[in-house]
Amino acid sequence: MKYSIPVAYALWAISGFGALGLHRFYLGKTGTGFLWLVSGGLAGAGGLYDLFTLPRQVQDANMRYDAQMMLAQGAASMQGNRYGSADGLSYRRADSPEKTILRVARKNAGQVTPGEVAIEGDLSVEDARKELDKLAKSGMAEVRVRQSGVIVYYFPEFADKHPSDFVDLG
Structure with a gap:
């Protein structure tokens, strides 16, 4: 629901020129709406303030509404699709398998297993191998x-030192 300046001004006028704060409830500002309701629009000063700032308040409310809709649509389109959206735009580019492998190698002092790569890169174990x-x-x-x-696949450039926990096949 988009907010409208004429509706906000109508509620402002109906509520005693802002004294009851109906326009603030309409714009989603329930905290100040209650404050306006119990204080008579801060003894009229708040109603006068709202007379001049209501267009900006409506614009802010519409921006909040748009942001909530984008977040809701983004969350819905990201379900089951880690790196993209339903409209084909990519929010995060997936790393290449090679880059994933090198990142895992750096993190694990040069030692990488296919299972680790599969987990990090959203690959099957066979593809990782x-x-x-x-x-x-x-x-x-x-x-x-x-x-x-x-x-284990051993990347010497990421190793701290030569590991001794390997079996010598040569």
Whole structure:
């Protein structure tokens, strides 16, 4: 519901030139509406103030209304769509799988598993493994096996020091 200046002025006039504060209730200002109601529009001074500022108050109320509608539409269109909206505009660009992998590697001192990448990048584990294999083939990463048997992709440029918890396959 958009607010109207003529309606606001009509309510202002009907309520004793602002003394009852009906126009403030209409504009969503319930706190000052009650104040105007119990104080007679601050003994008429508030009603006089509203006479001159009512167009701006209506504009502010319409801006608040528009912001609430945009938030409601944005929340509805973002349901199930993390990076975009129903109208095709992107609010946040999804990172490439490679960038996600490198971010995880930096965070984990160079050690990355497909599961970690899948969680961080909204990828399947198989897609994460394929992307990690591509980086390993290009020489960016090494495939290593932890003593526990877990396959880890190791990025030396993000490592603090040479880890000793790997099994030597060579």
